[in-house]
Amino acid sequence: MRGMDTQDFDAIVIGAGMAGATTAAHLAATHKVALLEAEESAGYHSTGRSAALWIGNYGGPDARALTLASRAFFENPWPGFASAPLLAPRPVINLAPESQRAHLEAMIAEGTGIEPIAVSEVATMVPALRPGYAVAASIERDAFEIDVASLHQGFLNVLRKSGGVLALRNRAGRIERRNGAWEAETSSGAVFRAPKIVDAAGAWGDEVAAIAGVGRIGLQPKRRTALIVDPGQYDCTQWPLLGDADHTWYVRAEARRKLMVSPADETDMNPHDVQPDELDIAIAVERMQEALDIPVTRIEHRWAGLRSFTPDRSLAIGPDAAAPGFFWMVGQGGFGIQTSPAAGALIASLVRGDDPGPLAPVVPMVDPNRFRRSRA
Numbered sequence: 001m002r003g004m005d006t007q008d009f010d011a012i013v014i015g016a017g018m019a020g021a022t023t024a025a026h027l028a029a030t031h032k033v034a035l036l037e038a039e040e041s042a043g044y045h046s047t048g049r050s051a052a053l054w055i056g057n058y059g060g061p062d063a064r065a066l067t068l069a070s071r072a073f074f075e076n077p078w079p080g081f082a083s084a085p086l087l088a089p090r091p092v093i094n095l096a097p098e099s100q101r102a103h104l105e106a107m108i109a110e111g112t113g114i115e116p117i118a119v120s121e122v123a124t125m126v127p128a129l130r131p132g133y134a135v136a137a138s139i140e141r142d143a144f145e146i147d148v149a150s151l152h153q154g155f156l157n158v159l160r161k162s163g164g165v166l167a168l169r170n171r172a173g174r175i176e177r178r179n180g181a182w183e184a185e186t187s188s189g190a191v192f193r194a195p196k197i198v199d200a201a202g203a204w205g206d207e208v209a210a211i212a213g214v215g216r217i218g219l220q221p222k223r224r225t226a227l228i229v230d231p232g233q234y235d236c237t238q239w240p241l242l243g244d245a246d247h248t249w250y251v252r253a254e255a256r257r258k259l260m261v262s263p264a265d266e267t268d269m270n271p272h273d274v275q276p277d278e279l280d281i282a283i284a285v286e287r288m289q290e291a292l293d294i295p296v297t298r299i300e301h302r303w304a305g306l307r308s309f310t311p312d313r314s315l316a317i318g319p320d321a322a323a324p325g326f327f328w329m330v331g332q333g334g335f336g337i338q339t340s341p342a343a344g345a346l347i348a349s350l351v352r353g354d355d356p357g358p359l360a361p362v363v364p365m366v367d368p369n370r371f372r373r374s375r376a
């Protein structure tokens with residue numbers, strides 16, 4: 001029986017990180033949407049902890065296609081969406097010590113718009129580069145930093161303006177299909193009811209599916225660490241994003257002339273409010289210092305976030321063939337921000353049953369049912 005506080009919607013979206021926010025915004029024109037978020041603020045988990053980059057050559061074919069398809073939205077978002085540009089140029093430079101030379105050459109050959117650049121030229125751009133660290137380097141000029149907060153708020157504003165509901169502090173704890181509709185009862189005691197439900201719960205994607213009685217797809221959250229240091233005498237504001245070809249460390253200019261450093265770690269974790277590990281912090285500093293002559297006297301800030309991958313590291317976007325009205329929007333890994341505009345458009349078209357248009361080639365790549373054979 002329906003409780004007194006049951007609210008009816010056209011679609012329920014679980015999780016108000018970037019995946020849930022873009023889903024809700026793209027559905028809002030045609031659906032009355034309830035966006036449920038367990039935490040006090042939207043974006044508390046992975047979305048608020050990213051490196052905020054748009055790199056066309058990052059990830060597998062599905063991530064690259066969604067990233068490229070998102071470019072137009074980033075450059076020309078919906079009217080009134082954001083008050084400042086969402087992208088700012090930030091070229092990517094990869095450095096290769098001798099042992100990584102072959103990998104760098106393969107990256108240049110395989111990538112689009114990745115060119116060789118003389119190490120001496122990199123040293124002019126980044127005077128902290130230690131002579132002798134790299135024997136070769138590449139540059140991807142067409143890369144950007146994303147204003148993640150504006151993007152995320154922009155999507156949430158579209159939801160609100162369309163009459164949708166963002167329900168913070170509402171962890172969905174019971175999810176059931178009854179009489180042709182999904183019911184989600186949350187930690188606040190409210191019950192949300194809709195014929196369609198989208199699982200955009202990030203690291204908790206499998207957990208939410210299990211609560212709903214839907215087979216897991218085998219999502220694996222992996223911890224990634226970041227820290228902020230003061231680069232001392234160097235003004236790093238115009239430095240490119242800099243890392244090694246094997247992706248064992250990278251640095252990125254931050255606000256206030258600070259430098260973000262990451263050891264590009266991927267440690268398997270259960271979903272939780274993940275915190276950095278001291279060893280990963282030490283590894284990040286050591287690897288960065290092999291390449292850059294930057295003394296580190298103090299770590300100014302540190303954090304970690306979860307990057308959640310499906311078993312084949314491609315995204316999972318679309319309907320679950322075994323659960324009517326249940327849709328997946330998970331497995332965003334390390335590219336959930338840069339793919340979000342196109343991924344949102346894709347899941348919305350699949351929920352509506354519309355033709356996904358130019359995104360049609362991506363549909364089989366991200367079909368969540370590809371894991372069905374391995375499901376329990």
Ligand SMILES: Cc1cc2nc3c(=O)[nH]c(=O)nc-3n(C[C@H](O)[C@H](O)[C@H](O)COP(=O)(O)OP(=O)(O)OC[C@H]3O[C@@H](n4cnc5c(N)ncnc54)[C@H](O)[C@@H]3O)c2cc1C
Nearest residue numbers: 015017018019038045046047051053172202305336337338
């Ligand atoms: C250090 C780091 C660097 C990164 N760099 C980049 C980058 O440069 N570019 C890029 O594109 N991506 C990057 N990423 C990846 C990106 O941050 C993620 O892919 C993206 O944020 C995932 O968004 P999400 O909405 O799926 O997850 P989240 O932001 O974690 O949102 C999921 C939400 O679901 C909520 N939830 C879970 N269970 C329930 C429930 N039962 N009921 C209600 N709510 C629930 C959670 O509270 C959470 O808020 C990086 C990640 C990290 C950690």
